[in-house]
Amino acid sequence: MAWRHSSSKLFVGGLSYDTNEPVLKEVFGQHGEVIEVKVICDHKSGKSKGYGFVHFISEDSASKALAEMNGQELDGRNIRIQYANKK
Numbered sequence: 001m002a003w004r005h006s007s008s009k010l011f012v013g014g015l016s017y018d019t020n021e022p023v024l025k026e027v028f029g030q031h032g033e034v035i036e037v038k039v040i041c042d043h044k045s046g047k048s049k050g051y052g053f054v055h056f057i058s059e060d061s062a063s064k065a066l067a068e069m070n071g072q073e074l075d076g077r078n079i080r081i082q083y084a085n086k087k
Contacts, residue, residue: 009084013051016075032061
């Protein structure tokens with residue numbers, strides 16, 4: 001069941017290498033209040049690795065963003081979204 005895996009933090013894959021944190025925050029902020037956005041970058045080159053994380057204030061906002069944004073186009077790429085795995 002989907003609720004078992006619910007979380008307020010989402011993994012976002014398939015990002016364009018040009019997509020940055022302010023862009024992600026703006027796009028995902030349309031679905032609820034965002035606490036933190038992180039685009040993962042290579043330590044040596046500083047370039048995006050093509051994925052990141054969006055942390056919402058509520059699970060409901062994250063669930064809404066997942067349902068509405070998964071598979072959508074952002075900066076010319078179809079993004080993939082899923083709940084982030086807990087460490």
